[in-house]
Amino acid sequence: xxxxxxxxxxxxxxxxxxxxxxxxxxxxxxxxxxxxxxxxxxxxxxxxxxxxxxxxxxxxxxxxxxxxxxxxxxxxxxxxxxxxxxxxxxxxxxxxxxxxxxxxxxxxxxxx
Amino acid sequence: xxxxxxxxxxxxxxxxxxxxxxxxxxxxxxxxxxxxxxxxxxxxxxxxxxxxxxxxxxxxxxxxxxxxxxxxxxxxxxxxxxxxxxxxxxxxxxxxxxxxxxxxxxxxx
Numbered sequence: 001x002x003x004x005x006x007x008x009x010x011x012x013x014x015x016x017x018x019x020x021x022x023x024x025x026x027x028x029x030x031x032x033x034x035x036x037x038x039x040x041x042x043x044x045x046x047x048x049x050x051x052x053x054x055x056x057x058x059x060x061x062x063x064x065x066x067x068x069x070x071x072x073x074x075x076x077x078x079x080x081x082x083x084x085x086x087x088x089x090x091x092x093x094x095x096x097x098x099x100x101x102x103x104x105x106x107x108x109x110x111x112x
Numbered sequence: 113x114x115x116x117x118x119x120x121x122x123x124x125x126x127x128x129x130x131x132x133x134x135x136x137x138x139x140x141x142x143x144x145x146x147x148x149x150x151x152x153x154x155x156x157x158x159x160x161x162x163x164x165x166x167x168x169x170x171x172x173x174x175x176x177x178x179x180x181x182x183x184x185x186x187x188x189x190x191x192x193x194x195x196x197x198x199x200x201x202x203x204x205x206x207x208x209x210x211x212x213x214x215x216x217x218x219x220x221x
Contacts, residue, residue, distance in 0.1 A: 004155075033208075033209065035211075041213065042197075042199060042211035042212050042213050042214050043156065043211045044211070045208050045209065045210055045211075048208050055208070056207075056208045091155050091156070093155070093156075093209075099161075100146070100158035100161065101158065101209060102158065103155030103156050103157070104155055105154065105155055106154075106155050
């Protein structure tokens with residue numbers, strides 16, 4: 001079974017630029033999560049989708065972050081404009097209706 | 113805003129059992145206890161989960177107290193490759209999964 005795919009693996013941008021991350025969940029997984037993990041901290045949930053609907057985006061900084069999951073499969077997370085404090089690893093995970101979540105390798109973002 | 117409390121770090125000798133505690137005193141009846149681990153530079157990896165009964169799989173055992181206010185993850189024979197950050201999470205079936213800071217386990221030769 002293929003795992004959760006994320007791209008790119010690494011990205012370096014200047015502050016105030018825009019960036020987008022892509023996630024392809026495991027086939028058949030209805031639930032998709034995006035997390036931000038700052039160095040030395042646990043992952044912080046940004047948004048949770050159930051199919052193409054948003055279940056929880058309470059911790060998403062909506063003034064600069066946006067996410068979509070068109071057709072309930074792939075998802076993109078965008079930051080516009082980026083700030084230095086957005087430097088982190090962005091993790092995508094997916095799960096069935098119940099049970100464990102499977103994580104991708106993440107995208108390491110560096111904002112300079 | 114994690115609902116769990118874990119020690120910041122622990123050491124374990126290679127080949128010995130690693131016992132990682134977790135407190136979740138406010139757990140509700142519908143919430144499961146999940147354990148994940150994160151090896152450096154990788155995404156978190158699922159280990160095990162349970163509701164009330166103790167659970168065992170090929171990776172670990174999960175012991176949940178009768179009042180469900182705490183649990184222990186047991187790695188029966190720790191190896192150097194088990195060095196990682198271990199996260200204890202409580203959640204309902206498909207609700208959001210919120211991580212705390214976890215326990216950094218170091219397995220020493």
